[in-house]
Amino acid sequence: MSFSITDYRVTLRGKPILKGLDVHVSSGRTLALLGANGAGKSTFMKGLCGLVPAHGLASINGTALLGTSPATRARLIGYVAQDLAHLDVRLSTYELLLLAQQGSARSWKTSAQARYKAAELLELLGLQRFAESQAGQLSGGERQMISLALALVRSPQLLLLDEPTSALDLANQLQILDAVSAYTRKQNMVTLAIFHDMNLASRYADDTLMLDQGIVHCIGPTRTTLNPENLAQVYGVDCRALNVDAGAFTAIYPISVIEPRSQIGSM
Amino acid sequence: MNELPAAKAMPGTLVLPSPQAHYSHTVWRRSALLTLLLVLALAAFIADLIVGSGTLSVGDAISGLLHPDSVDSSTRVILWELRMPMTLMAVLAGTCLSLSGLMMQSVLDNPLAEPFTLGISSAAGFGASLTLAFNLSFSHALPGLSADLIVTANAFLFSLITVGIILLLTRGHVGLQAITLLGIAMHFVFSSLLGLVQYVASTDQLQSIVFWLMGSLLHATWNKVALCAVIAAIAIPVVLLQAWALTALRSFGEQAVVFGISVRRLRTTMLVLAALLAGAVTSVVGVIGFVGLVAPHVARLLVGEDQRFTIGVTIACGIIFVTLASLASKLIVPGAVLPIGMVTSLIGLPLFIILILRDRRLTSR
Numbered sequence: 283m284s285f286s287i288t289d290y291r292v293t294l295r296g297k298p299i300l301k302g303l304d305v306h307v308s309s310g311r312t313l314a315l316l317g318a319n320g321a322g323k324s325t326f327m328k329g330l331c332g333l334v335p336a337h338g339l340a341s342i343n344g345t346a347l348l349g350t351s352p353a354t355r356a357r358l359i360g361y362v363a364q365d366l367a368h369l370d371v372r373l374s375t376y377e378l379l380l381l382a383q384q385g386s387a388r389s390w391k392t393s394a395q396a397r398y399k400a401a402e403l404l405e406l407l408g409l410q411r412f413a414e415s416q417a418g419q420l421s422g423g424e425r426q427m428i429s430l431a432l433a434l435v436r437s438p439q440l441l442l443l444d445e446p447t448s449a450l451d452l453a454n455q456l457q458i459l460d461a462v463s464a465y466t467r468k469q470n471m472v473t474l475a476i477f478h479d480m481n482l483a484s485r486y487a488d489d490t491l492m493l494d495q496g497i498v499h500c501i502g503p504t505r506t507t508l509n510p511e512n513l514a515q516v517y518g519v520d521c522r523a524l525n526v527d528a529g530a531f532t533a534i535y536p537i538s539v540i541e542p543r544s545q546i547g548s549m
Numbered sequence: 550m551n552e553l554p555a556a557k558a559m560p561g562t563l564v565l566p567s568p569q570a571h572y573s574h575t576v577w578r579r580s581a582l583l584t585l586l587l588v589l590a591l592a593a594f595i596a597d598l599i600v601g602s603g604t605l606s607v608g609d610a611i612s613g614l615l616h617p618d619s620v621d622s623s624t625r626v627i628l629w630e631l632r633m634p635m636t637l638m639a640v641l642a643g644t645c646l647s648l649s650g651l652m653m654q655s656v657l658d659n660p661l662a663e664p665f666t667l668g669i670s671s672a673a674g675f676g677a678s679l680t681l682a683f684n685l686s687f688s689h690a691l692p693g694l695s696a697d698l699i700v701t702a703n704a705f706l707f708s709l710i711t712v713g714i715i716l717l718l719t720r721g722h723v724g725l726q727a728i729t730l731l732g733i734a735m736h737f738v739f740s741s742l743l744g745l746v747q748y749v750a751s752t753d754q755l756q757s758i759v760f761w762l763m764g765s766l767l768h769a770t771w772n773k774v775a776l777c778a779v780i781a782a783i784a785i786p787v788v789l790l791q792a793w794a795l796t797a798l799r800s801f802g803e804q805a806v807v808f809g810i811s812v813r814r815l816r817t818t819m820l821v822l823a824a825l826l827a828g829a830v831t832s833v834v835g836v837i838g839f840v841g842l843v844a845p846h847v848a849r850l851l852v853g854e855d856q857r858f859t860i861g862v863t864i865a866c867g868i869i870f871v872t873l874a875s876l877a878s879k880l881i882v883p884g885a886v887l888p889i890g891m892v893t894s895l896i897g898l899p900l901f902i903i904l905i906l907r908d909r910r911l912t913s914r
Contacts, residue, residue, distance in 0.1 A: 331806070333804065333807070351811070352809050352810060352812075353809040353811075356808050357809070359807065360807075361804075361807045363807075369801075371799055372849060373855065374568075374572075376572055377853075377855060381793065381797055381800060381808075382808055384797075385808050390792065397569050400569075401568060401569060404568065410568070413567070413568035414568065
């Protein structure tokens with residue numbers, strides 16, 4: 283039971299974005315996907331869920347992902363996009379949760395199970411008060427939580443989160459990521475999450491993958507991989523790793539840019 | 550560490566949560582609204598049959614409809630050969646144009662899209678004008694075609710040509726804006742060609758072209774009704790089967806792929822159906838504007854984006870709108886029937902302006 287990709291490649295408009303990646307993640311674990319802007323993190327996720335054409339091999343629990351129909355992939359993958367523009371529609375959150383489970387189904391009726399799952403997810407993420415609200419009228423953070431509920435409601439085996447907390451306040455960040463990591467372990471699924479906040483990655487990811495210009499720079503347990511050396515090489519930033527609460531957590535504190543990557547940043 | 554919010558363990562023990570009760574109520578309310586609108590559509594249909602520009606009394610009309618054998622032959626001819634095809638054509642025009650508009654707006658993700666966005670009206674107009682002015686028609690290749698369908702067949706063919714060209718040009722990954730812009734380009738190409746035909750046509754030919762373009766139910770015959778009915782009968786079930794997929798497309802756009810929708814295939818299918826629907830009606834009655842644009846907006850205001858209801862309500866609104874316009878076209882000037890295309894635009898325009906100004910989503914940004 284695991285997620286693995288072999289020689290995973292994505293080329294967009296003739297430009298290679300991902301250049302042959304090999305990644306393996308065991309079930310029940312959360313993998314942080316890190317890397318500088320333009321490293322290919324979002325493309326990594328879009329290729330898996332069929333939003334951009336991808337090549338190579340990818341599988342979750344032995345089922346191939348690439349080259350299969352959208353309906354097959356939808357049963358296996360849940361995806362929370364960075365861009366939430368499209369939830370502005372005259373449907374309530376509860377209706378969206380039913381819709382997310384219906385997919386390409388021909389049947390007009392929603393199943394009792396789908397209605398149960400929708401109610402369960404609203405409760406799991408503390409969204410009951412938004413059940414009747416239209417997503418378009420909610421705040422960015424609330425929409426992000428609804429987007430997560432839409433991804434989880436189909437009980438995916440692979441959950442892809444593209445900056446899942448970018449619009450959330452501090453309390454919601456912790457609440458949502460606690461819920462996601464608990465859910466990942468409970469359902470024995472694999473969660474991949476893109477983070478820009480190293481502290482969230484350090485706290486919630488079991489494993490860390492750092493991408494650098496379309497190739498894997500390093501992958502391994504977060505405890506050993508998310509270290510100042512790798513951060514300096516991938517982000518060009520001098521960082522310190524600090525012990526918090528007698529070693530219960532590791533905090534990453536950035537000190538300075540050591541390797542200016544553009545003229546604007548140079549002295 | 551925060552505790553995970555308690556989740557209910559057993560599906561069987563879960564008490565019905567309030568969102569579910571609320572949802573059931575919403576579904577009930579929408580079903581009731583849809584039923585009401587379909588009844589109204591039926592009433593408008595009957596009213597349009599009973600009221601006519603002729604001298605027939607309402608009583609004669611009703612008995613002629615219920616018991617065709619009980620009235621004299623002239624009444625029977627007026628009812629069954631003149632009024633019935635016209636009224637059925639009004640119903641079909643409302644059905645096909647509103648559904649086509651809904652599909653175009655969903656597929657192109659553009660609230661201003663309508664059946665004629667891809668240039669179908671001007672292409673059909675050009676096709677019709679070729680036959681009306683020069684007696685040129687591809688349909689001469691079909692010897693079995695009845696005479697009343699020759700102009701229609703040519704117009705229909707040209708309306709399909711535009712969509713064919715657009716689909717051919719956009720086979721690769723071309724964005725929605727490109728499709729819309731290509732449609733506008735096709736519109737300009739065919740309206741220029743139409744203008745050219747009008748320029749070289751004689752006065753009589755010009756008059757018949759202009760009258761055709763205004764849109765009139767007077768062209769309706771049983772053959773033409775059958776053509777539109779067949780296309781509507783094919784399109785409606787296909788669209789209804791895709792109700793959830795279309796809702797997902799409206800809600801998630803390109804990302805509907807993630808929810809299991811084959812977005813490209815869905816878009817192509819719906820675009821072709823929208824073109825067939827609009828092309829068939831336009832080929833028969835000419836250009837009837839505003840229905841395809843307004844009916845989907847009214848439907849969304851009434852029942853929201855759940856396409857299981859939006860599709861039906863859009864069609865019902867389309868039928869009501871065109872049959873009432875047909876009724877008005879007979880009543881405004883006593884003894885004359887105004888071209889329906891003019892009437893729908895005149896009634897539709899104020900309605901459309903009111904809708905835009907009332908819609909907070911459109912005015913607040």
